[in-house]
Amino acid sequence: MKLKMLLSVCACLMLVACGGVDPDSPLGKRQALFKEMLKVSEDLGGMLRGRIAYDEAGFVAGAAALDRLSREPWQHFPQVRDDERSKATAEVWQRQEKFQKMASELEQATAELVRITTAAPLRRSELEGAVQRIEDSCESCHKVFRAY
Ligand code: HEC
Numbered sequence: 002m003k004l005k006m007l008l009s010v011c012a013c014l015m016l017v018a019c020g021g022v023d024p025d026s027p028l029g030k031r032q033a034l035f036k037e038m039l040k041v042s043e044d045l046g047g048m049l050r051g052r053i054a055y056d057e058a059g060f061v062a063g064a065a066a067l068d069r070l071s072r073e074p075w076q077h078f079p080q081v082r083d084d085e086r087s088k089a090t091a092e093v094w095q096r097q098e099k100f101q102k103m104a105s106e107l108e109q110a111t112a113e114l115v116r117i118t119t120a121a122p123l124r125r126s127e128l129e130g131a132v133q134r135i136e137d138s139c140e141s142c143h144k145v146f147r148a149y
Pocket residue numbers: 028031032033035036038039040042086087088089090093100101103104105107135136138139140142143146147148
């Protein structure tokens with residue numbers, strides 16, 4: 002019993018020590034998903050803009066991964082604001098309908114990219130348009146719902 006308590010105290014201290022968000026908490030889960038989304042979308046944009054080498058198979062796989070990821074973070078926003086370390090603005094909870102609408106706009110934009118990448122031959126201009134739409138969607142939601 003004592004050991005159990007000691008262990009849980011240690012776990013808490015460890016979390017506090019690294020400014021740590023518990024990776025299993027809703028905040029930890031949505032942050033991890035957003036980070037992954039950023040990485041994948043930066044790679045897609047990077048390939049089109051020549052920052053990294055364009056590789057068609059990699060691009061197609063990235064598009065599919067981003068589409069899967071874009072459906073995930075929203076379920077980890079609880080009904081009420083959960084954590085003062087969250088970078089979400091109060092608007093997320095005050096304007097839930099608008100928030101959900103922007104989430105589904107991103108989902109539609111990533112689905113559109115998948116549709117384009119599954120119909121050969123891939124056309125550069127179409128890919129660019131679809132990736133731009135995704136990036137705009139991230140940005141317009143962040144403008145309202147994310148505090149920097
Ligand atoms: C519907 C709104 C919405 C859309 C669309 C959206 N985000 Fe976010 N994003 C948020 C909110 C809200 C937060 C703050 C989450 C928190 O801290 O509770 C956030 C946080 C982040 C973070 C910071 C995570 C961290 O570690 O604190 C990154 C990175 C990010 N988003 C990337 C993206 C990318 C890339 C896209 C597009 C592919 C995207 N987001 C689309 C709402 C959105």
